Amino acid sequence: MSKPSTHGNSGPAAEGAPAAGRRRDFLARLIALGTGTVGTGAFGSYAEAAEASQSAALKDSYDYIIVGAGSAGCLLADRLSATGASVLLIEAGTSNINQPKIAEVAYWLQNLSSETDWARLSTPQPHLANRRQGAPGGKVWGGSGSINAMIWLRGDPRDYAQWCRLVGQEWNPDALNRAYLKVAQPAALDAAARHAQTGRINVGRYADSHPLTAAYLASSAATGLRTIELNAGRPLDGVGVAEVNATADGRRSGPAQAMLVPALVRPNLKVLSDTLITKLLIQGRHCRGVEAVVDNVALRINATHETIVSAGACESPKILMLSGLGPADHLAAHGIRVQQAMPAVGSNLQDHMLTSVVFKSKVNLPAQVSNGVSTMAYYSTGYGQSAPDVQVAGMQYPFGASLPAGSGYAVIAFLSKPRSRGSVRLTSADPRQAPSIDPRYLEQGIDQDNMLLGLDRAIDIGSNQGMNGIYGGRYSTASLRSRAEKLAFIAQQGGAGLHFTGTCIAGRDASTSVVDANFKVWGIERLRVVDASVIPEVPTVNIQASVLTVAQLAAERLISEARAAGLLAQ
Numbered sequence: 228m229s230k231p232s233t234h235g236n237s238g239p240a241a242e243g244a245p246a247a248g249r250r251r252d253f254l255a256r257l258i259a260l261g262t263g264t265v266g267t268g269a270f271g272s273y274a275e276a277a278e279a280s281q282s283a284a285l286k287d288s289y290d291y292i293i294v295g296a297g298s299a300g301c302l303l304a305d306r307l308s309a310t311g312a313s314v315l316l317i318e319a320g321t322s323n324i325n326q327p328k329i330a331e332v333a334y335w336l337q338n339l340s341s342e343t344d345w346a347r348l349s350t351p352q353p354h355l356a357n358r359r360q361g362a363p364g365g366k367v368w369g370g371s372g373s374i375n376a377m378i379w380l381r382g383d384p385r386d387y388a389q390w391c392r393l394v395g396q397e398w399n400p401d402a403l404n405r406a407y408l409k410v411a412q413p414a415a416l417d418a419a420a421r422h423a424q425t426g427r428i429n430v431g432r433y434a435d436s437h438p439l440t441a442a443y444l445a446s447s448a449a450t451g452l453r454t455i456e457l458n459a460g461r462p463l464d465g466v467g468v469a470e471v472n473a474t475a476d477g478r479r480s481g482p483a484q485a486m487l488v489p490a491l492v493r494p495n496l497k498v499l500s501d502t503l504i505t506k507l508l509i510q511g512r513h514c515r516g517v518e519a520v521v522d523n524v525a526l527r528i529n530a531t532h533e534t535i536v537s538a539g540a541c542e543s544p545k546i547l548m549l550s551g552l553g554p555a556d557h558l559a560a561h562g563i564r565v566q567q568a569m570p571a572v573g574s575n576l577q578d579h580m581l582t583s584v585v586f587k588s589k590v591n592l593p594a595q596v597s598n599g600v601s602t603m604a605y606y607s608t609g610y611g612q613s614a615p616d617v618q619v620a621g622m623q624y625p626f627g628a629s630l631p632a633g634s635g636y637a638v639i640a641f642l643s644k645p646r647s648r649g650s651v652r653l654t655s656a657d658p659r660q661a662p663s664i665d666p667r668y669l670e671q672g673i674d675q676d677n678m679l680l681g682l683d684r685a686i687d688i689g690s691n692q693g694m695n696g697i698y699g700g701r702y703s704t705a706s707l708r709s710r711a712e713k714l715a716f717i718a719q720q721g722g723a724g725l726h727f728t729g730t731c732i733a734g735r736d737a738s739t740s741v742v743d744a745n746f747k748v749w750g751i752e753r754l755r756v757v758d759a760s761v762i763p764e765v766p767t768v769n770i771q772a773s774v775l776t777v778a779q780l781a782a783e784r785l786i787s788e789a790r791a792a793g794l795l796a797q
């Protein structure tokens with residue numbers, strides 16, 4: 228991995244040097260060429276853009292320091308640097324987003340356990356036959372938004388209403404809806420709707436052309452569901468055709484491609500890659516900035532306005548705990564001086580879990596379209612107040628089984644409103660060590676019931692009359708008649724949903740939450756957390772759109788507060 232160039236306390240003057248001017252011209256040309264979304268011809272350009280950003284001199288102080296160039300971090304870097312404030316974005320992983328496994332829809336799985344993945348494991352899970360589950364996360368510009376499967380789901384308004392109840396009026400559904408519209412840009416919108424929706428993430432619907440899509444809609448209808456549009460902002464009571472944050476020609480449109488790269492044109496934004504933040508600089512009741520390891524040297528960099536932790540739901544609580552903010556006993560056990568006891572740090576871990584049911588096909592199925600997801604269907608044990616308990620994905624390939632291409636398909640059941648709560652804890656005071664991640668999948672009986680409901684519906688959707696002419700039997704020969712047999716199947720086949728949330732939960736008081744409704748860490752000035760970790764209850768859908776929506780809300784708060792305080796120009 229390349230290391231950041233050597234730097235010193237070069238001061239603002241270095242930013243205006245001829246190299247920076249050349250970089251701006253070069254990036255302006257890139258953006259004029261439409262590189263906000265990834266294209267094959269832009270591969271070299273990204274490398275050059277990254278190099279230019281790396282080589283700009285590092286100063287000893289910035290208005291804003293953002294820890295983690297992931298989904299939330301890229302959005303914040305764009306929005307904050309657009310105000311003219313100086314912004315330092317620090318990322319532990321690589322800037323290389325021009326490799327096919329990041330840029331192309333078909334290859335996302337190749338990131339897992341590679342150098343672009345934190346490649347963490349959960350603790351053994353008692354209800355999953357004591358198997359450890361993968362707990363991956365992107366370690367690259369764009370973070371998990373660069374290695375994810377690009378399933379794009381806006382979410383269910385009942386989740387927004389629930390977050391508002393848990394956090395406060397600042398998170399009201401209208402504000403969240405407005406924020407969402409500034410994130411996504413549906414490819415198929417008419418001109419008037421495009422005007423209302425100003426986001427840069429390109430969201431497209433490509434699955435209709437695959438024969439399994441119509442079959443899944445029919446088989447879902449046979450279970451009693453009506454067909455709905457998934458990303459219309461209405462309750463998810465039905466089944467719809469899946470959408471993807473990618474271009475029609477199969478290029479990822481993620482936070483790095485759509486938000487960070489276009490922002491690199493600004494000389495007031497510096498990105499430092501391959502750089503691990505080891506702790507926050509907490510003095511008394513203030514956060515002064517961060518400590519980072521650069522070229523094996525620990526370096527302190529100051530933030531004059533704010534430090535924003537956006538390291539994701541597994542790493543953000545780790546960074547807070549390493550900095551002395553966390554459960555007092557736990558910190559003491561690792562010899563870490565307690566700056567402020569914060570019992571909620573690392574608690575409330577939530578994740579969807581999933582169980583894939585694979586089917587053999589009687590006919591040779593065509594190759595997958597885009598990310599290979601056809602439909603999303605929603606079920607609940609009690610429709611009404613809360614968003615659906617179960618999400619079922621109709622897949623165009625046999626996810627989780629080694630069947631020859633075209634000879635099988637899978638239907639995946641997600642436990643979409645888990646009630647079990649887990650934790651992230653330190654394993655060591657050494658920042659290079661992975662945290663202990665314990666989601667406690669299926670610990671609550673209601674989660675087992677709902678996962679069973681999901682399994683039943685997945686079997687229905689994969690095998691009922693809607694699949695006539697396609698269904699050629701289940702791939703697994705395991706008997707699935709009794710509750711015990713089904714739970715045993717889930718224990719062996721079930722796995723992580725990879726939608727970790729809640730470990731720096733936003734809420735109404737310091738004893739049960741980590742940040743307030745404005746993303747401020749309780750009791751510590753000039754420190755915020757903005758990423759999946761603040762989401763108080765995992766939404767019923769795959770979460771990347773929700774993370775970006777919440778990050779947009781945070782960016783607006785940061786900017787309006789700074790303007791009100793006279794820190795930023797109006």
Ligand SMILES: Cc1cc2nc3c(=O)[nH]c(=O)nc-3n(C[C@H](O)[C@H](O)[C@H](O)COP(=O)(O)OP(=O)(O)OC[C@H]3O[C@@H](n4cnc5c(N)ncnc54)[C@H](O)[C@@H]3O)c2cc1C
Pocket residue numbers: 294295296297298299300317318319320363364365366367368369370371372374375376377378379380502503504505537538539540542543546725726727757758759760768769770771772774
């Ligand atoms: C494999 C996978 C597939 C997924 N598929 C989907 C999907 O199809 N649809 C969907 O909606 N959601 C999906 N998700 C979930 C979604 O992508 C994530 O929830 C979301 O991107 C999280 O955003 P974040 O900003 O909270 O964290 P991240 O995007 O993970 O960003 C955190 C960043 O912080 C950096 N960082 C961490 N610690 C440090 C440190 N100490 N110093 C410096 N930098 C640090 C990381 O390297 C990373 O870049 C998937 C997730 C994974 C892992």
